[in-house]
Amino acid sequence: MSITTSHAMTTSEPPTGDGRDPQLAIEAIGLRKAYGDVVAVENLTLSVRQGEVFGFLGPNGAGKSTTVKMLTGLIRPSSGEARLLGRRLGDREAKRQTGYLPEMFRFHDWLTANEFLDVHGRLAGMPAAERKARIPEALDLVGLSGRGDHRLRTFSKGMQQRAGLAQALIHRPRLIFLDEPTSALDPIGRRIVRDVIRDLRDQGTTVFLNSHLLSEVEMVSDRVAILNRGVVVAAGRLDELRQQGISVEMKVGGWNDRFQAIVGDLGTVERLEPQDSSVVSLSVLLASEELIARLVSMLAEAGGQIYEVTPRRETLEDLFVNLVDQTDGMDVGTR
């Protein structure tokens, strides 16, 4: 594979100077993981600032989970380096301040929820008194209060996933990795997780959210990165990543060549097709919302009959599909 990644990082990245920004919760430079000839992650460079919710998106098999596994220390990168909370991968202190809910969440289900959280609190180095106070709090946070004495085995999948979430945040980590945290959840469970993520952000916790549920990511993320075929194909704030400007669908009657000039002055015509003798349906890309009103009034002054005006903002899904299509095309082209 040989995708060039010159456009991978957008201009919104902060200057990193010597590559060690104390404000960064995650900093990965050229991470690569190959299993024999199969490259799971090609050349991953990304920065996540402290205190933000970072959405990590990509189609199935893009290398999302491999990336999370490298960052959490489950597997070692073939090459490249990364820092968590300013410390090298595998550092004990960094691990102590990191929480993780794996995609394939399976726990020692012969433990009760209380015991489970106690064990993981201990593993994270929490003192006994702190654990005792924190466990009911964490259970309550994920909507499992009163279930502490039940064995995990008796829990539904969704409840187990929420118990796993409680495990990830029991020790009040500064950085938390959530790998598909809503995969087993019903809409109510999803809302709980969303609220938990927002709570975490309010407390200044950095959340690395790995998901293919775009709407979920869109609702909570400050910034996103889109991964395809092992490389970051776009990263930045959602509103920056979305297509600049607004696409407007219009239907205009009494069309003549002057109209074409007016539209061309204000924006870019993306599509134009005559419906019948004088009615034209077109799509225009405008730089800002104010231009919609101006375009409409100018067309009306010039004698046009406006039948329809529909502004359409690019959704994360549009962006995602476009980027993935583009990069897939590039890949095929270079082969």
Add this chain to the structure above:
Amino acid sequence: MMTLLIARLTLQEAVRRKLVWAVLALSLIFIALYVYGFQLVVDDVEAFNDQRGGVPRELLPREVQMSIMVMLGLWTVNFLAGVMTIFAAVGAISSEIEAGTLHVIVTKPLARFEIIAGKYLGFLAMVAIYIALMFGSVIATSYFVGDYTPPNMLAGLSLMILVSTILLSLTMLGSTIFSTMANGVVVFMLYGMALTGGLVEQIGTSLDNDTMVRIGVASSVLVRVTRCGNWRPTRSSRRWRSA
């Protein structure tokens, strides 16, 4: 500290998943049968001596008869402990990876060797306690039913625990390399070969057959389980062989 926590978790799992209770129940059955069998042998020996009308001429010295019974009992305990060790630890690492339960533990602030060491310690404690209990039951049976106290008990107990330690090391090593099922098959086959090898060697020794001894040694060198695990011939049994 973390190692002890993992060890405790390992023991807790064995109890919660009823491994401990199943093993204890079956072991109780074995002990009951053993006591019963021992009593029958003792009765037979005494009946035989009575028939001789008190003439002090025995089929075998009483001490040897009792020692054979103790060896049989300990051989069984040794075998059971070996099986238990293998099956308890066969998936120590692999099954946790397969299930995914290890993911949230490896990412915690502890080194990987602490996880391995903790599990090793947990299994070893469980097996050592089991062997000590079973060893004690066999010796107690011999003492109370057969009125016989075997020699070198501490050495014997230590060797039996050593056998399980070797098996545990081998099983844990395999568990980091193979899948649970492959590991079970490999370790159990090795164990079977070593057990048979040990028997062949001992029979060879008593028959003075060098080829048998060599085959036995060769196979148990592969897994040094029975060579140190078997109850070494006691003074009295050696006397019996040379007689």
